[in-house]
Amino acid sequence: MTSLILTVIGPDKPGLVECLSQTIAAHDGNWLESALSRLGGKFAGILVIKAPKAKAAGLTSALLELEKSGLKIIVETADEQDRPDTLQSFTLELIGHDKPGIVREISQALAQRHINVESLSTELVSGSMSAELLFKAQAQLLAPESLDFDDLQSAIESIASDLMVDITLN
Numbered sequence: 001m002t003s004l005i006l007t008v009i010g011p012d013k014p015g016l017v018e019c020l021s022q023t024i025a026a027h028d029g030n031w032l033e034s035a036l037s038r039l040g041g042k043f044a045g046i047l048v049i050k051a052p053k054a055k056a057a058g059l060t061s062a063l064l065e066l067e068k069s070g071l072k073i074i075v076e077t078a079d080e081q082d083r084p085d086t087l088q089s090f091t092l093e094l095i096g097h098d099k100p101g102i103v104r105e106i107s108q109a110l111a112q113r114h115i116n117v118e119s120l121s122t123e124l125v126s127g128s129m130s131a132e133l134l135f136k137a138q139a140q141l142l143a144p145e146s147l148d149f150d151d152l153q154s155a156i157e158s159i160a161s162d163l164m165v166d167i168t169l170n
Contacts, residue, residue, distance in 0.1 A: 001050045003032075003078035006063065010071035012043040019066060020047070027059035028052055043071075048078065086145040089118075091138065092156075096165025098124055098135040105163060106137070109155045116142040135165070 010016065017036065024031055029051035036045030051059050060075045067073065094106065103122070110117060118140040124133045143152075153169060160167040 002053045002056045003080065004029075004049050004051060004056065004060070005076045005078050006047040006049065007045075007074040007076075008036075008047070008071055009042055009044045010069075012038050012041060016043050016071060019069065019071070020063075023062050023066065024049055024051070024059065027055045027062060029055070029059055087116075087142045088145055088147065090141055090143065091170045092141060093139075093168045093170070094137040094160075094165055095134055096160075096163060098133045099163065102135055102163055102165065103137070105159045106139075106156075106167075109152070109159060110141065113147060113152055113155075114144055115147070115152075118142055 006020075008016075008020065021031060029049045032048045032050060034045055034047040036043070036047075038044075056077075063073045063075055092106070094102070096102070103120075107117065120137065120139045122135065122137045125136055126132075127134050149169075156167050156169060159165075
């Protein structure tokens with residue numbers, strides 16, 4: 001078996017997930033993980049699938065043929081790497097008034113400390129007390145065991161104060 005990572009984007013319309021799943025199944029593939037969403041009027045997502053090595057090339061060709069229906073797909077072979085056991089996992093949650101630069105400031109602080117963003121989910125929601133848009137983010141993070149958590153907490157608190165957002169590390 002080989003693992004493939006698919007990135008998909010196209011005009012949002014009914015039947016796209018069915019089309020993808022039928023193509024994968026027709027080549028004995030197995031849909032493992034995915035994150036699919038309507039973003040900016042488009043259907044977009046990423047999937048991890050497994051398929052028999054002997055059928056991977058045919059599956060890739062069939063997936064690329066879906067471009068005729070308007071669905072652009074990038075297919076990559078997964079690079080299965082073992083992670084060191086010495087990494088520590090934690091989450092970051094953020095909420096505050098929407099303004100440019102929030103993701104940039106947080107990601108910069110994380111990168112400076114060699115913290116890997118495993119997953120990031122963001123959304124704009126209407127505030128409960130006002131009609132103002134609130135930016136919400138949740139990230140799953142992996143950090144080296146040597147991380148100075150107090151230093152990270154200090155940096156995050158400084159960013160939260162500057163951007164006037166609430167940030168929680170768990």
